[in-house]
């Protein structure tokens with residue numbers, strides 16, 4: 001019988017995260033202080049993050065040991081399984097071999113728990129009793145709620161009001177795991193109160209929710225702030241995905257020609273590809289093709305600028321050098337909520353700049369065609385975010401059908417779509433449409449990118 005799943009024994013789970021910064025051909029540009037324009041120091045970040053995470057952000061160690069307490073919790077769902085998508089290959093009638101690493105088996109349903117657990121742990125260790133964060137559709141908020149509950153840390157989530165009211169299931173998950181979830185704008189912060197005074201029915205935005213969470217964290221000694229993507233320490237924690245996959249591909253006696261992942265802030269993509277990047281940088285596998293996939297309606301990698309910009313819409317964060325559509329850009333309400341972010345992880349942006357990865361943008365209807373093809377062959381109901389990567393994996397497999405090449409394609413499968421069935425239902429009733437690229441709005445938002453010494 002053909003083998004279609006590769007399990008890694010629990011005792012073989014990697015015990016280190018991999019820090020790509022040590023192996024980059026050129027170092028990352030520094031993070032700048034928004035006021036002075038000078039590189040920031042650890043003390044600037046101390047009110048928001050525990051010192052261990054600040055150190056990881058700029059670490060010069062190649063391997064960072066995963067603390068035992070975190071390993072123990074990882075072992076409640078890790079190692080995750082590597083699958084061979086035989087049924088999809090057959091449905092596509094392609095000679096390509098498609099593998100996928102499935103992160104949907106975590107308790108929260110996606111890769112986000114890998115960093116949520118680590119962040120809760122380091123905060124707890126530093127004596128922090130409470131963490132504040134923001135969430136859009138609720139994937140990050142629910143992962144952090146779960147992570148905090150493992151370590152008995154209070155969790156307060158500012159959830160964009162429109163999602164809070166219209167998409168209750170992830171909010172219910174957060175509350176089930178013990179977090180306090182309020183719609184943003186909320187009456188709990190100055191930023192929220194001011195907005196409510198001006199606009200009582202304000203539907204909220206991620207930018208405003210970030211402002212509320214940051215204000216909450218700064219105004220209390222027992223509270224820190226937490227971010228679910230973009231930052232170097234978040235990508236670091238996600239490298240457990242790629243490190244496991246390297247071992248599993250070896251077990252399967254396979255090596256990828258192409259690796260594909262979707263990008264919102266870049267954390268699941270980074271987590272999968274950074275460990276493989278060692279072989280590309282060292283020259284062991286120079287032609288390894290690595291593709292990031294984003295929505296046409298939020299095309300920061302394919303059409304954004306590589307420039308210093310704020311991480312949030314309100315302009316409160318330090319300046320990061322990244323691919324950005326401008327921090328005031330608000331993308332259309334596509335179904336893949338987790339990909340609606342204006343910027344991209346500095347590490348992923350830098351790799352793109354160095355020509356080590358490539359970027360593609362895809363339309364929503366094609367994404368759902370791919371999600372259905374995957375569900376009807378492999379059975380898995382994928383998150384709309386993940387389905388962006390599935391779309392490009394299928395495109396590449398179909399190219400192999402044309403050319404007759406039997407390439408090995410590795411897909412980073414970031415999570416299940418069990419709470420996204422409304423969008424599946426819309427597809428079934430023919431209501432999924434493509435959002436055209438809002439050229440004019442993007443141009444306007446690009447003008448808001450701060451004028452600092454960027455190339």
Ligand SMILES: *Cc1c(COP(=O)(O)O)cnc(C)c1O
Nearest residue numbers: 229264265266267268338385415
């Ligand atoms: C949040 C999310 C993403 C996008 O975030 P990244 O940081 O780019 O990984 C992708 N897939 C799923 C399932 C998510 O929940």
